[in-house]
Amino acid sequence: MLTAVDWTPLDHTARDPVKIGDLVSADAGGLPVYRVMALEEGRAWVATRPGAPQRMMPLEGFRWRGVGGWG
Numbered sequence: 001m002l003t004a005v006d007w008t009p010l011d012h013t014a015r016d017p018v019k020i021g022d023l024v025s026a027d028a029g030g031l032p033v034y035r036v037m038a039l040e041e042g043r044a045w046v047a048t049r050p051g052a053p054q055r056m057m058p059l060e061g062f063r064w065r066g067v068g069g070w071g
Contacts, residue, residue, distance in 0.1 A: 005033070005066040010059075017059060018044065023066030024059075033066065 007028035010017050018024055022036045024046065034046035037054050044062075045054045 007064045007066050010062055010065045012060065018062075018065055024062040025064045025066065026062055028064045034062075 005023060007025070010024065018036050018039070020036055020038060023033055024036060024044070025031070025033045032048050034044075034048055034057070035050075036044045037047055038045040040056070042060070043056050043058050045056050047054045
């Protein structure tokens with residue numbers, strides 16, 4: 001279950017726009033919300049919930065980084 005999340009714009013120009021454990025989404029408060037599980041050259045391995053299968057997605061597809069978590 002996803003608990004309250006505060007969303008901030010993802011800064012793609014930053015050296016490290018996200019880190020492992022961050023929540024990311026294409027839309028602030030929109031679905032789906034992904035947890036970053038691993039990073040690899042401009043792409044992230046993400047999962048939609050704990051234990052869910054992971055998939056690789058380009059970071060440029062995400063616009064928001066969340067602060068909060070899965071409860």
